[in-house]
Amino acid sequence: MKLETWNPAIGELVEAYPSHDEAAIEARVELSHKTAKSWARVSMQERAAILLRLADLLDQRAEEYGRLITLEMGKPIAEAVAEVKKSAMGARHFAEKGPDYLAEQPIEGLNARVVYEPLGPIFAIMPWNLPFWQVLRFFIPTALAGNTVLVKHSDSVQGCAQALEQLILDAGAPEGLYQNLAVRRGAVAAIVADHRIAAATVTGSTEAGRAVASVAGEYGKKVVLELGGSDPFIVFADADFEKAVNTAVLSRFANNAQSCIAAKRILVETGIYDAFERAFVEAVKALRVGDPLDPETKLGPLARPSLVADTERQVTAAVKQGGRLLCGGKRLDRAGNYFAPAVISGLSHGAPIVREEIFGPVAMLFRFESEAEAIAMANASEFGLGATVWTKDEERIRRIVSELETGAVFINSFVRSDPRAPFGGVKASGFGRELGALGTRELTNAKLVFCE
Template sequence: MKSINPATEEVLATYKEDDTGTVYAQLDTAREAFESWSERSVSSRERLLANVADVLRENIDKYAKQITIEVGKPLDQAVSEIEKCVWVCNYYSQHSSEYLQNEHIGTEPGAKTYVSYEPLGAILAIMPWNYPFWQVFRFAAPHITSGNVAILKHSPNVFGCAQAIEDIFEEAGYPDGVFTSVQVSVNQVSDIIEDDRVRAVTLTGSTRAGKEVATISGRELKPTVFELGGSDPFVVLDDAPVERAAEVGATARTQNAGQSCIAAKRFIVHETVFDEFLERLTTEFKALTIGDPTDVETDVGPLAREDLLETLHDQVMTSVDAGATLHLGGEPLDQSGYFYPPTILVDVPDETPAATEELFGPVATVFKVESEREALRIANDTQYGLGASVWTTNTDRGESVAQELEAGNVFVNQLVKSDPRVPFSGVKDSGYGTELSRHGIHEFVNKKTIWIEGQGE
């Protein structure tokens, strides 16, 4: 298994897959660690999580560089990713005790009744490469602090990031086995899920992967949380602030080279502002600098792998062959690295990849609609339901539209983003379960009812 710099195609490292004996030993260590870790006070776990935030902050440039060389993310965006990891660690180091305290419920006179939130055990986290630190920390911060232990199965192209994260927890003072990274391929995942030492599973990745893991986990009756693919609509109504919408829309589509499940992908624009929006979006795209992700002037780096580049280009060309108009871009750069330029497709027919599939790269499909009702129809006409964005100068109207959009996260006059303070989830083929906030920390705990009555006289 290799890690390849997507900007230069240089092999950074080659990793040997952990054999079955090594994995079983790691699972044993995790189970043993859980016995004592789960007995610690929440405040003790909070203090260690604050240490993690300190380690991240003190080494932010080193970790950002690791992201950049393995994923191709522009350096300033990699720095922002680490800063967000600091934020989520600080958030749960300050609020976990509140979220996990016993919840008292009134029942019968003289009875003491409450809900106790108790950890489950070892949680397998199958994480993606596109946000190699953030996706891990938004899982680990709440669920380790709630008393569980974590087993990370990261993507092979970011094993360097996985090792760095494991080292961070060790440096912060965590006991051995509380956070463990395993170097395994997808072929070994089913065996790990089926192992009795693993009590729950979370996955961030494709819908296909989610369905496969859900099948295995369901057979084993193990709780799961899935954050899967997305084809987020970006709805621009007739009264939208067009200049601002185009500016934010360009960022929402091209940050991390468009490799984000919650990136704006389908721009659904009212006909009265369509021409102006398309012109402004085109201008914004043309102003973006694509190139070396270590250069501070770069806005768009390469795609993370060669196969991702090939898949994206095939989706674009198949859509064009079926009648879509290539308004901008559409051809991989003729140079080393997996670079694809910011691209815009218009006049996209139904049933083409650009209309129905997730395009994981800097490609915007722009649809013209005649009404708000048509915009909602197209926005909801998808198997996905992760995020959505609505643009209007009338916030009451925006809220009304937001309530009709079939998505787990809807933002009015803002791009879709995850925030530790509010829950994050998807519907339809975008997954289920909740991450972040008070709601997220309760996904992998036993909500135990305790009822106590005296014996009377």
């Protein structure tokens, strides 16, 4: 059986990769288990040195890897190269700060300390939308903590998957520290259940995360879930208007509008709503849609034909349910998976397109009258990944931050991940944290050592 990667810009097959059969899966799981024992004894300094070499290689190969990312999932080349360089930054950060995150913690008042020890082989199910950063942001601190890693990457980015495995070997990692598992979804449950797998992590849809968590729970294994989102972007009348408009467009349409932390619901105070709507729509209309290898392109194709079909279905249903389509909203008549960026207003928060996560270039605008209404609208979602608040009022910021049901709140900015800060959500967006000190310790045994 082959795993096929297709160029979403032209709809042509790039490569068909052989998948791993049961014997190959067994060999890789056993190697991960064996390597975990020796890797746990490698000093923190040696692990950090590998991360520094990894960072250097990522910088050196940024253009090469960026082109591969664009070829397989269609994001604009400038964003793809930036993704690789962000991964390099993450590797350097954890090489420098990770040992402190994992240092033993004395407990005040007791002759005791907490030490952070590796769990063993960690199985990761990773998505296609950020094929380098999503994998490396998990792998880097997890390996630094002394774990080994097995990654089931998305079928559609197997070129990236194989490049990552070779990259980490090139950085000096031992065989078995990082391994790609070229398997389909049906093989996941058995791998999670394998007695040699210590824990699992999923970045992907809520449905996929719940399925993996169910198996992990049955076998008493820890799982970290970073799942979908429908992030609110809340703009009060006292916000920096121009900056808020431009940032809303960036947040919604970056990465070809295929991001869990995109600003999917844009809530605007009624006093500035009409002006905001006009400015936002004009900015969206001005987005250059086209060849993702062209440096001037701002919005490339969606990653798969099915995403175009799903987005078109959601937009059509939204209009029938009372939404007002202000621009775009149709697939473009050209080769590849192109969809004209859309803006919809006038929807209720009960509309399916609002309740669901939309993974295409569609922004939804909502009007609110009061702070209380803005909070209620923001929380009227099963998701709870991130939120953005635009205001100059410090008292309002303090009030609203405590009321928002999300894993992160960004003030006068847009939601994004950073190696220095923990990242994750609540509600249907998952649980557990990646990145920062919390994320570095997430997949460890926080062992208490108590001395009488």
